[in-house]
Amino acid sequence: MNGSAMNMYAKAEIDSNVMAADSHQLVLLLYQGALLAISKAKSQILNKDLSKDLTAIAAKGKAISHAILIIDEGLKASLDKNVGGDLALNLSDLYEYMTQRLLVANLKNDVVVLDEVSLLLSDLKGAWEEIRPAVTQPAQTKAAPRPQSPPVKPVALTYGKM
Numbered sequence: 162m163n164g165s166a167m168n169m170y171a172k173a174e175i176d177s178n179v180m181a182a183d184s185h186q187l188v189l190l191l192y193q194g195a196l197l198a199i200s201k202a203k204s205q206i207l208n209k210d211l212s213k214d215l216t217a218i219a220a221k222g223k224a225i226s227h228a229i230l231i232i233d234e235g236l237k238a239s240l241d242k243n244v245g246g247d248l249a250l251n252l253s254d255l256y257e258y259m260t261q262r263l264l265v266a267n268l269k270n271d272v273v274v275l276d277e278v279s280l281l282l283s284d285l286k287g288a289w290e291e292i293r294p295a296v297t298q299p300a301q302t303k304a305a306p307r308p309q310s311p312p313v314k315p316v317a318l319t320y321g322k323m
Contacts, residue, residue: 185293191235192286196279198228202266203275225267228278229260255281 209217
């Protein structure tokens with residue numbers, strides 16, 4: 162399969178994943194997309210001589226720009242600061258920090274900065290994956306006596322603008 166066909170296949174798969182995703186899954190897809198874009202940028206920096214290869218420079222810049230776009234116009238823009246309170250405000254600040262660091266990584270071809278942002282995104286993605294059971298608790302099939310736990314605050318409301 163040639164590169165163009167593989168790109169079309171990948172885009173179709175992503176499109177179908179987005180169409181079938183709930184709001185929680187959409188946030189996970191945004192995290193995954195940003196991490197993938199950063200990984201592509203890092204690969205370009207590590208595998209190419211950026212001082213001579215204009216194609217690699219363009220690919221690195223495109224990948225970092227894509228990560229910034231996902232963080233800024235996907236993750237940050239979808240935060241509901243009215244409902245999410247301090248958590249949403251803190252996440253917004255963290256996303257702003259990440260985009261600034263990605264700009265530095267782009268200017269300086271700095272893989273350490275890319276790793277820093279990847280780690281932050283990975284930690285947030287992992288935390289978001291962990292709260293999934295709290296967001297969508299399945300109905301109990303048997304009425305076994307269980308101790309009552311305090312009500313779970315709907316965490317998904319932090320990302321309420323989707």
